[in-house]
Amino acid sequence: MSAQPVSKIVIVGGGTAGWMAAAGLSRVLAGPRAPTITLVESEAIGTVGVGEATIPQIIGFNKLLGLDENEFVRETHATYKLGIEFVDWLRPGHSYIHPFGTYGLDMLGIEFHHFWLRGRELGDATELDAYSIAAAAGAAGKFYWPQSNNPKSPLSKLAYAFQFDASRYARFLRKRAEQQGVVREEGKVVEVMQDAESGFVTGVRLEDNRLIEGELFLDCSGFRSLLLGQALDVPFEDWSKWLPCDRAVAVPCTLAGEHQPLTRSTARPAGWQWRIPLQHRIGNGHVYSSAHMDQEAATDLLLANLDGDPLAEPNHLRFTAGHRERFWDRNVIGLGLASGFLEPLESTAIHLVQSSIARLLAYFPTTAFGGAEIDRFNAETAREYLDIRDFLVLHYKASERDDSEFWRYFRHLDPPEGLAEKIELFRSSGRVIREHEELFTEASWLAVMAGQGIEPQSYHPVAALLDDAETLQRLDHIRQVVAHAVSQMPTQDHFLAQQGSAIDASERLTR
Template sequence: MDELAIRRIVVVGGGTAGWMAAAALSRVLGRAVEIELIESEAIGTVGVGEATIPHLQYFNRLLGIDEDDFVRRTAATFKLGIEFVDWGRIGDRYFHPFGTYGQEMEGLHFHHFWLRQAQLGGALELDRFSIGADAARAQRFQRPDHSRAGSPLGTISYAFQFDASLYARYLRERAEASGVRRTEGRIVDVALDSGNGHVQAVTLEDSSRVAGDLFIDCSGFRGLLISKALGAGFEDWSHWLPCDRAVARACRRTTDPLPYTRATAKAAGWQWRIPLQSRTGNGYVYCSDHLSDDEALAGLNAALDGDPLSEPNFLKFKAGVRHKAWDRNVVALGLASGFLEPLESTSIHLIQSAIARLLTNFPDRRFNQHDIDYYNRRTRVEYEQVRDFIILHYAATTRDDSPLWRYCRSMALPTSLEERIAIFRENGRLYRHDNELFSETSWLAVMHGQGLVPRRYHPLADLLPEGELDKRMTHIANAMRLAVDRMPSHQQFLDQIGRTAA
């Protein structure tokens, strides 16, 4: 091994980010590198973060996780997308499905043909062309079946909704089995090298000292190393995303769990509902300028559909991103690196993606600044792309029933988002920049769902004769319906996997 190779990694924090990092790094690096994770039970974790996006399947595969075992152990349900209620207008409902709509025709995205048919006056609802949306409404689920050539069953895309504390425990078991050492204790001091300013060691309350070559800061909003010790600044995005508080509370499940998350817009924010096998997770994300904590809790309690199972958990945050997620020998992951509200369940994905980027740019003890700069640039682009997508939900609205919505509908947007909306409004075109997280399907679902209507569609969509267009659209919608009819109910599918142990 190179004498400048990293030999000791210290992970600070044992929330979702800390255990994801420890599990992945130990799996990939093996026992050639010592990994120690420090966490403090007295401080605890945020204890939320229960809805995910499909990419988590890649992370599971990297860790060699058996998916059925994972579902049982984390009380998980399957997720086909998110239902948005009251966003574009009070009374509106739309579904943001995973997967795609219809199928490409004549080399064009499906939605141009759908827009043409809509302008002709004969189109079915957009959801009828998404197996995810259709199955979610019917409360059905199965994994994709690739054996049926051409069937929409092969295009099912799904994620999970799980218990965050069970997930951390599950990852911890795996990480410890691959050699990660866990140390319990509160870090009270951080020692920096007087020459290069790198973190040398952290000191715990009992005066023990833990040294390392590379530190992964997963200490949550505190940013113990990246912010408090190294002073990597924070770019505040709260002028675009003004919600700065949340209150979370679990309740008893009263019906079979739905295979989707629901996000319901409220006068001063929005509420989530995440159905798990064991319970339902609920939360109210709100803007403290317009709603007190007591009012938020009262609103949340009123929306619970079963008896509460936990005390309310109040959280404070600010939307934004660290100027540098990687500074010197410290890489911040999770809440220590930035925060975007959980409207599209993206935070766990951002952790996973940052771990992958760290592995791609894995350093030695020289800590090549070009690699670090590249890592930071990519991190920022990723955050900005997700940020724009989340802002879209607030900005594309006709709601004017409260100060929050009046502010959001008239706020100045990031140029990148403004341009995207302008292009869509003009001719329905959607772009996936730079392999960004959200695909054309996602942008379409939300733009259409929030009430943005393009003036035109792609001119080449006119090349298909009208009769042929109708025939193909009917065929696709029927194929979706038949496919959904063949699927088991979500509950039946969970029953086949086996219940979570109580």
């Protein structure tokens, strides 16, 4: 009565996406009747991995894999991450942090930030960062694990992620996946075999003429999109109108400067620069619009703004913001860059791979490849890309900068409809809405809208029910509690050493 289960899975491409899929699927799809999983990659083809920053959802993926966190941090030379610091985005000289976790303490049944807005009206000019344990600890270079068993502590509100070496991460996951039965085949794909009638992919032929056959194929071939884009010819939906950055140059450098558990994004005349501090080095990159800056100028700007000495030649990347019109077509699912690209402004690349793996497991097919499940997978994935796109556009649109043609472009750009509604609601009443359990929470939208200078004209009327003195006293008390908690936390470096997850000093690349 039922169709046959999938017995052969082929993953085309390694790197972060390929080995995440291999490790995740082999962990979950275990047992005597588990499908075989083969990953095809070529050492001759480089990966994009230039250093990765993540968001807290990766904690769930690590738990799924059964990883020991200390081993994971040590093997990937990772640091902890409590949020993203945005420098010069509102205007030159201004900065704010988009922290993980929440702000303050909700009171009288409404969100804390309405009382913060009330306090500003009463003359308390304290920035929002002071009410976030993640923002305050990140700025102070401190870290400690969340304390969920102590709800009265600000540490119960803490969330965290990681910053790690992408190449080391892929190798770490490869080891796990191979221990779980995944077979790696070395070789370059030169031909994609398809069924003449259905167009389903039946196998991939390698340079040495070997044929790797399968029933379900995961395209993790990066920007080349060998299966989804080239073989199946799935069109690409171009979002460069809203996100015109289409180039990046990346280079690692030696350790120097601050070593906070934060990713930093600094606005530049035609884009922005990332800084990702790892245990052994710093990852750096400059994302820019080629319509507003040429490659040489972009590279020079990056190299002039490194904290340490360059450790490699600059790596140049080209991309277009957007995604394939279908992420799952016939028996092929695109993961990572093979399915779409959104600039790493909010560190969402690994999450998009992770969420697609989870979605695949939820709608895992039989060999009948039911259309209803495929349609649902595609709709949910497209919605997630759209939500993230709008959040990214917010950073550019809500800015006072007009010091270059690039920034003036955004001043005249009409934002996507959903984003326009969110901005207007926050501006008029301080209310933050979160649609359909979208990736970014109310706290995230608040962080960026407030950080980017959107000033609400009012706040929730319930916030006015407290008298003025009590409002200011409560705000002061929350700040004191947060500051005290941060003062008791160890520095990130001390925490890493304490947990046994610090790398050997000889591995640290310093000036």
